[in-house]
Amino acid sequence: MSDDDTEFTGSNDVEGDDTHGFSTDFGDTELGDDEPKQGLFDDLLSGEPIFENKEVLRPSYTPHELPHRSDQINKMATILVAALRGETPSNILIYGKTGTGKTASAKFVSKELESTSQKYSVPCDVEYINCEVTDTQYRVLAQLANKFIEKNKERIDDRIDSLEDLLGAIEEYEAGNDPSADESELFDYPDELADAPDDPNVSTGADNPDTPNESPVETEGYEDGDTAGDSGATADGAAEPSHPLASTPFDSVAEIEARIESLEEDKDSFEDVPMTGWPTDRVYNVFFDAVDYDERVVVIMLDEIDKLVEKSGDDTLYNLSRMNSELENSRVSIIGISNDLKFTDFLDPRVKSSLGEEEIVFPPYDANQLRDILEHRSDVAFKGGALSEDVIPLCAAFAAQEHGDARRALDLLRTAGELAERSQAETIVEEHVRQAQDKIELDRVVEVVRTLPTQSKLVLFAIILLEKNGVHSINTGEVFNIYKRLCEEIDADVLTQRRVTDLISELDMLGIVNAVVVSKGRYGRTKEISLSVPLEETEAVLLSDSRLSDIDDIQPFVQARFEN
Template sequence: MKHGLRNYLENFMDKEPIFKDKMALQSNYTPEFISHRDEQIEQVASVLAPVLRLEKPSNLFIYGKTGTGKTLSVRYTTDEICQMAKEKNLPLKVVYLNCKLKKVVDTEYRIIAQLAREFGKDIPPTGLPTDEIYKIFYSAIDKERQFIVLILDEIDQLVKKIGDEVLYNLTRINADLHQSQITIIGISNNLLFTDHLDPRVKSSLSEEEILFPPYNAFQIQNILKQRVEVAFLPDTIEEGLIEKCAAYAARDHGDARRAIELIRVAAELAEREGSAKVNIKHLDMAEDKIEKDRIIDLVSTQPKQHQLVLYSIIHLANTKKESIITGEVYEIYKGLAGKMGFRPLTQRRVSDVVGEFDMLGLISVRVISKGRYGRTREINMSIVDQTKDKVLVILEEDLGLERTEG
């Protein structure tokens, strides 16, 4: 056994490496040049540039689908401006906040606390009244003259979670500041995001707007080539693979991030397999793996009660041909919960849980009215059978259930 391991490791060392610099495929990597976004970068720059003349830039709202280079372009531009400001000794500070990172920012309190922390204030994770936090934050930024650019990435997530009140407060903050000026850049994946926003917030947030269109297949190809050159050793990628990969990614709305992840995972698989080249087969495997990993991760991190609801749904999906409705799920769930000694949640709650699964893309849900026979959700599994079985096993393990036949 010991020898086996040693052999394996030695083997691994001997093998031809595929990666040269894996960093270039990480999602937080900033390439030296950003392709196909010149126009947008220029626009961002032109909005922010006044800060170099000590004028407050307009608030900026940026939208575009995932993986269209929004974050990258903004960070790139702000970095440049920051650097220039530094050279000229201008008081500029850029704060970047990704609202998607749970646990960091999903309440009003936490956002402001996080912001205050950026300005060197130590704020407890909880325990203080919210307006106290605001006060601390205000005093933190207003203690010296400075320009602040606040980047709120995935701002749609934020509003979905806690509403637009924070944004309202933030956009109005300038009125209360004597020394400093704050500019907000909102980045959203959701194109329709501004529609259900308080009009006051909307108008002040989107003084300027920039749209990031999705990349087309050709552009993704370029980007991939660029990254691949940095990340991989020469001759490790099979002919035509990049094109194929770009085509995959372009198929689902031009997401460059996905394309890069795809090729990274494919290469990892190839490496593990001991293959010297990454080929189409690996790419296909990678596509499966990414999806599967995502789902499995999602499922295993759910709370027990949610898992049980999901288990009930899958169980029903396996035993029953026609589509599933909420009532059935709840019945099964209640039975199982009772058997396992949980106190079952109310139907109201389960209804929401089902909705959450829909949001996560594990199931797809449609509200239908069956006339006289009521109104309910029609539930369909949206994960493939193979993965579904795996999920079922995980759920059974997590919940300590016996395998139920059927």
């Protein structure tokens, strides 16, 4: 890996940069030397590590506690508890700026929801989709369809296992063996199989249009009444073991075998959706059938929902929000998470009102709240005494200035720790936090610049060339002239000046340049442009693009400015 490669990864992770250190030491490690040499990693390992458990500072870690989010978490729980009563929870829209704990809180609540639903045997499934990655209707529906198919298959397998156990128990009983040793197993007939008895259609599952419309509430009532009643009687009469079928909805072994067969047919009938290639309505139908196969409440969590709407409109949301009127066995509820408050403006009014039944806002954290969050994490993350007193308050203050972003605060703390570790310091001090702040900022710039389209890179390069040559108050016309020359040099299409003005505004929005509109009296208004990011590093990123690196001698372009 060349130094350049390492520098422009755009990662905040200092570890990657350690390769710089290694490369210089490499030459000293001579192979074949008799004396045991310090290995490549020995020096680095010999320092006292600062971290006890670095993982807890990474974005992938889901904390068990979320300080300062109890209001939002309680509100979500109050809405979602309906699912545990077998009712359909209202749809929820969660708003808030980046790093305000939306995803972490929603995931925390859904984990609790699923575990409570298991505890009380109320069927409830939560599915999480990140719409930044899964950003078309096809992909969202295909991913959901495949997840529910997988869940259905697992449930079918469990049911078949229970039925086979039941068959085994009957065999034992009929052979005259005393079943009392296995009694609990024998009579612990799974509640969910209790849907078989009076209704001959049930076994045909999703493919059968006659499957009864029973809400989970009704199921509960049914279990309490019939099945549970039977089990109770059996338990009471434990002294006289009854026939294993007594506590089940089946009358004969043949019925059980028929049920197993029909479950196996159901399982074989599920066809996974390929990630491309089918018509969308076919994908929708498969998804619909997979969800409706069982009685359950399904919560679909769409994170970064604005990205889905931006990329592929509101069809997916429209289809998901009208499903409940057609579903027979299950109910669907949607949680949308977004950091763009305005995305609902682009929604069909019906979708907008259905999706926004409940809205929960996640405000930015202030410095004190960020401090609490960091303190909670640092107890686990660092060795005792590794942090000097002012480190957490400084990280919190920097992140609060940003926009109350907990992710940024955690990144700062981790990066500061990594920098301290790298310099073999025993404690993290204020200076490490400042260095971490610069590093993260530079990494962000590098990443943004690296991923710009070529035309924007050319515009930015033109601005850099002007700045490098000491031009102050750069205006759009000057940028355009240099840009034009650069395009000619690399054979790129030349956009109109109007389009270049738009690209400058985009760079301004990304925080790479600063463009202020100034009035020039009777000559109208113009933009004065200046660079907001470090010049040399940005230029190096631009030149790492293979197309731009073809531009050799750039000086004449700037001189051309004076000729125009």
